[in-house]
Amino acid sequence: METSSLLSSLNDECKSDNYIEPHYKEWYRVAVDTLIQNGLEAYQEFLAKERCSEFLAEEEIDYILKNVQKFAQSTAHGSDNSCDDTSSSGTYWPIESDVEAPNLDLGWPYVMPGLLGGTHIDLLFHPPRAHFLTIKETIRKMIKEARKKSSFHDKV
Template sequence: MAESQLTCMEDGHIKENVPESKPEFYYSEEQRAAVEQLLKNGDGAFKMRLKEDKVKDFLSARDIKTIRNTFKEYDTEDEEKCGELKAKPDDSKANSGHHSTYWPQMSDTEVPPLDLGWPNGGLFKGVTRVAVHTHPPKENGPHIKEVIRRLIQEATKVLAIVMDLLTDIQILQDLLDAASRRSVAVYILLDVSGVPHFLDMCCRLQVGAQHLRNIRTRTVQGTGLGLSFGKLLGSLCSKYMLVDGDKVMFGSYR
């Protein structure tokens, strides 16, 4: 459930109606209902619902296209199958004493530790410097991609990358070289929608087990918005890289 929906369920926010003109406006139940009509019955029903609730049209053509492309209905067939399996438990587990009780220690998966290590340098001491690079570069400055690759190639301890999409073959090769040749710990966090493209590039580079010993990759998905009959999937929009615990690169060169 989206944070905005959770906020609306808190005691102090129940039936709270914040007008759009106020800065604190963030979520509208009328807008959610209109989005459901859009997905169920199309543009006409969407505009009719807006008119009935006296709400301004709040979606651009691009927003509507994105909503339709990312919406995913709840899979009721899988839920029914799960219900059937629960109704007919395996005999070996029938007398285990657990039954349908929730046991976190048996079912929850712990967050993997940073098993490749992490710099323990303490607090940074010295003058903090910020450099701004543009694309295209100005005044004979370096390209942003050049800055990124130089940071990766000069890393000696750890590289931590958070990306929605990681498909640049030169940067990926630099990461593999850092991990396999210099034993730099590489942690990669990707949006789940970008995983197929990432795996495709790994295949093109013929990545083998020897390249992956010092690399850990995980996927995440945005919170999204839950509706009565499905969900609008969220996405990871961050792009940044932490180098050796004392340098950070943030932004994009696309």
């Protein structure tokens, strides 16, 4: 049986009356980080200090606390480059990445004179402004109307 999320991806008219449109707030991520790193009491203190409403059900909090796995941080790089204890899911350390950065040719592509079409720019907002499509709907529309296909790969 399809979930509400799957149905909303396939057809926007299949949403139930109880379906809540997903959205993202930065303090959600910080609150979950606090819950994982410092426990339930610190999580509740964070919500009170930031004047944020509860957004996780008790069952969700229990599930997170029972299933979270903290990974040991490697100190192979020495104290100069190693992550400190204040790192969170929002911290990115490119020097300590285990994946080599791809070798990209960052030059301008050759364009034959006379074949260059007009420039088209779309500004997309999340959540969308009134009377505008969501980013997902806009991308789907662009793909359907595309005349030229490009491919992007994250692994070389």
